[in-house]
Amino acid sequence: MSTKQILVIDDEAAVQEVVQSCFEDLAGWTVITANSGEAGLEQALATRPDAIVLDVLMPDIDGITLLRQLKASPTTEAIPVVLLTIASAFTDPGGCAALGAVGAIAKPFDPFDLVEQVADLLGWALEYREDCL
Template identity: 45%
Template sequence: MKALEVVAMTTKTILLIYKEPNMQEVVKACLTDLGGWNVRVANSTLEGLRQAILYQPDSIILDISTGAIDEFLFLKQLKTLPTTQAIPVVLLTLKAKWVDLQQSLFPQDKIAAVIVNPLDPAMLSVQIAQALGWDLD
């Protein structure tokens, strides 16, 4: 009898930081159902930073609101900690021009991509995979 070969599949883990609960569920469903990724959820940047340190996700998806001081302080802190500085971040936002301006103030944050709302649920996982250089199965 031949031994069965077991192939360990490594599923990527994403930390989703999204304050609005309804959209958080939509985005999480897109990432799990269409992307096939494991998704951890945080409702605030403080909780997100704690989870990033504890779980070391493969990427962070961060919703940026128009008054995004907390989010940019989060990015700055994330990139100064040795345990989290290499984690790529994808921003979701309604205000692309505003984020472009703010992003220029933080070039060291190494944002992988900025995806502008309204989101196309069918394309979100594709956009994220392309930004991060990941394959979709």
Template identity: 35%
Template sequence: MESNQPVLPRKILYVEDDPDIRAVAEIALEDVGGFTTAICESGAEAVERAPGFEPELILLDVMMPGMDGPTTMQALRKLDGLEAVPVIFMTARLQKSEIEEYQALGALGVIPKPFDPMNLSEQIAQILADADGRDFR
């Protein structure tokens, strides 16, 4: 019997250059949220690892050296099987024009930094629900 309940993505590719934020997010995503993650410290690493990991959701830091978040998203979109994987940006840059720019690039939403590790998975579920019109919680 099929369920009409949407399923929250379980495999998250997380890209963040700051090691302290990466460590907190890993705990928040894996231990609190129950997600399986591939944690990358750069856009280049994400592009290399994503095809083998097959993420169901991509969380991207916006400001990173080398490939920033938007550039990383564009590179990931060119890879087979990743063209339609949902992307959520994480950033402290929260001006309305900046958020609109990220959404114009195809991101579903933005999670403000600093984020609350205990509520990160709830924020992800809310963005997915708002984007899809379904309740992922």
């Protein structure tokens, strides 16, 4: 199994922890976290992860502004982005595509379904860790 590297950008520590645990414990993905848009942009440029899970509502740089910055940079433009949001307007597939995201997952989300939802949006075959089965 090849390990995927995911950058999770969310200003809520509890959400970061839940998402990180799901991705690492269930799928075996490596997770990098950032607690602000600015820190997320720095991490994305430095690490060039396989995908980014991005909160839409953040205080410093909101997720939509950050998504535009990511898509405008040659270093990060090809990285697929999944939005996490409480705003139902962003969960429309057409709206996500217009913004440059591969999709959106509504908050609150079911932690046990999250890995499968993200893998489906990214088109990744999901290989659960054997010690979790």
